[in-house]
Amino acid sequence: MPTPSPDPATELILIRHGETAWNRELRFQGHADVPLNDIGHEQARRLGLRLAGETAQHIISSDLMRAQQTAAPAAQQLSLPVVTSAGLREQYFGIVEGMRADEIQALHPRAWEQWLEFREDHAMPEGETAREFHTRIVAAIGALAAAHRGQRLVVVTHGGVLDMVWRTARGLSLSGPRQSDIPNAGFNRIRIADPAMPDAIEILDWADTRHLADLPPQPTYDQRRHLKRS
Numbered sequence: 001m002p003t004p005s006p007d008p009a010t011e012l013i014l015i016r017h018g019e020t021a022w023n024r025e026l027r028f029q030g031h032a033d034v035p036l037n038d039i040g041h042e043q044a045r046r047l048g049l050r051l052a053g054e055t056a057q058h059i060i061s062s063d064l065m066r067a068q069q070t071a072a073p074a075a076q077q078l079s080l081p082v083v084t085s086a087g088l089r090e091q092y093f094g095i096v097e098g099m100r101a102d103e104i105q106a107l108h109p110r111a112w113e114q115w116l117e118f119r120e121d122h123a124m125p126e127g128e129t130a131r132e133f134h135t136r137i138v139a140a141i142g143a144l145a146a147a148h149r150g151q152r153l154v155v156v157t158h159g160g161v162l163d164m165v166w167r168t169a170r171g172l173s174l175s176g177p178r179q180s181d182i183p184n185a186g187f188n189r190i191r192i193a194d195p196a197m198p199d200a201i202e203i204l205d206w207a208d209t210r211h212l213a214d215l216p217p218q219p220t221y222d223q224r225r226h227l228k229r230s
Contacts, residue, residue, distance in 0.1 A: 007150050008149045008150055008193070008194065008195070009149075009150065009191050009192060009193045009194075010144065010145040010148050010149060010150065010151060010152075010153065010191070010192045010195065011151075011152040011153070011189065011190070011191050011204075012141070012144065012145075012152075012153050012154075012155050012189070012190050012191075012192070013051070013054065013056065013152065013153065013154045013155065013187065013188070013189050014155050014157065014161075014162055014165065014188040014189070014190060015047065015070060015071075015074075015154065015155065015156045015157070015185065015186070015187065015188070016157065016158060016159050016161075016162055016182055016183065016184055016185065016186055016188075017036070017040070017062070017064075017066040017067045017069075017070040017156060017157070017158060017184065017185070018036045018039070018040030018041065018042075018043035018044045018047070018066065018069070018070045018184050018185045019036065019037055019039045019040035019043060019184045019185075019218065019219070020034045020035065020036055020037055020040055020066050021034070021037045022034045022098070023037075023040075023184060023218075023219050024037065024039075024219050025100060025219075026100055026101065026219060027098055027099060027100050028093045028096050028097055028098065028099055028100075028104070028124075029066075029090060029093075029097065029098075029158075030090050030091060030092050030093035030094075030097040030127070031064070031089055031090065031092050031093075031097065032097045032098055033064055033065045033066075034064075034065065034066055035065050035066060035069060036065075036066055036069045036070065039215065039216060040066070040069070040070070040184065040185070041069070042215065043070070043184055043185035043212055043215065044069060044070040044071075044072065044073050044074075044185060045073050046185070046211045046212060046215075047070065047073065047074060047185045047187070047211060048072075048073025048074045048075075048076060048077045049073075049077065049211065050187060050210075050211040051074045051077055051078060051154060052077040052078070054078070054152070054154070055152060056078055056080065056151075056152045056153060056154045057080075057148065057151040057152060057153065058080065058083065058148060058151065058153050058154070059071055059074060059075050059078065059080045059081070059082050059083065059153070059154045059155075059156070060082075060083050060084070060085055060088070060144060060153055060154070060155050060156070061082050061083070061084050061085070061088070061155070061156040061157070062084070062085065062086075062088040062089050062090070062156065062157045062158060062161075063084040063085060063086050063088075063089065064089055064090070064158075067088070067156045067157060067158065068082060068084065068156075070156050070185060071154070071156040074154055074156075078154070080154075082156075085140060087136060087137075087139065087140035087143070088137075088140055088155065088156075088157045088158070088161060089157075089158065089161075090157075090158035090159070090160045090161065091127070091128050091130070091133040091158075091160040092127050092128040092133075093124045093127045093128075094123065094124045094125050094126030094127030094128075095108075095124065095125045095126050095127075096108060096111065096124045096125070096127070104124075108124075108125065111124055111125055118130075118175050118176045118177055119175055120134075120173070120174035120175045130174045130175070131174060133160065133164060134164045134167075134168070134174055137161050137164040137165070138164070138168060138198050138199055139198075141165070141192070141198050141201075142192075142195060142198025142199075145192040145195040145198055146195035146196075146198075149195060159182045159184075162180075162182045162188060163178050163180065163182060165188075165190065165201060166179070166180040166182075166203070166206075167179075168199050168201055169190065169201035169202070169203050170203075180206065180207070181206075181207040182207065183207055183209050183212070183218055184218055185209075185211075185212060186207045186208060186209050186212075187205065187207075187208040187209070187210075187211070188203075188205060188206050188207065188208070189203075189204040189205040189206075190202060190203055190204060191204055
């Protein structure tokens with residue numbers, strides 16, 4: 001009998017970075033290089049223990065500090081180096097990075113009003129549109145799938161990146177507020193069967209936080225709350 005061909009599918013364990021002080025203060029982080037806070041480091045430690053039971057061939061992280069710090073305990077548990085990629089960064093929010101929603105509303109009222117429309121071709125001043133962001137993320141995920149056919153990867157990235165993955169997998173519009181739960185240091189697993197079709201994503205597991213039990217409640221930036229107020 002002929003030998004079966006190896007499975008060309010790539011499995012990605014997607015992780016949003018651990019908590020930062022700016023998460024706690026509900027500030028727009030984007031490309032700003034913010035470190036984990038104490039809770040974030042504990043989340044990362046527990047995540048590393050959770051991932052110790054996985055068989056993975058590579059760990060890839062956004063090059064931003066909060067993602068690399070989240071990846072470090074997993075790298076130690078799995079005895080793998082962390083490879084960084086700027087393509088896995090969060091959406092770029094331009095001049096409003098570091099600001100809270102109320103500060104943006106006060107200092108850039110028109111930009112905030114447009115943001116609440118959640119249109120795929122709108123960006124914060126000097127920032128990245130949802131369409132541009134989505135194109136970047138699908139390309140980055142596709143490149144990983146093509147380079148690592150038949151392997152399992154741990155990918156540490158950002159909430160906006162996971163939002164783009166969720167929307168792509170579910171066939172949702174890029175317009176409108178987030179529709180999925182994306183906790184810090186949560187465990188998510190996807191499968192890409194064909195690297196030539198990186199937008200054909202199968203979700204195997206999403207927003208699993210069992211390893212974070214008994215930690216303080218996470219801060220939640222609910223875009224829909226702002227939408228209701230508009």
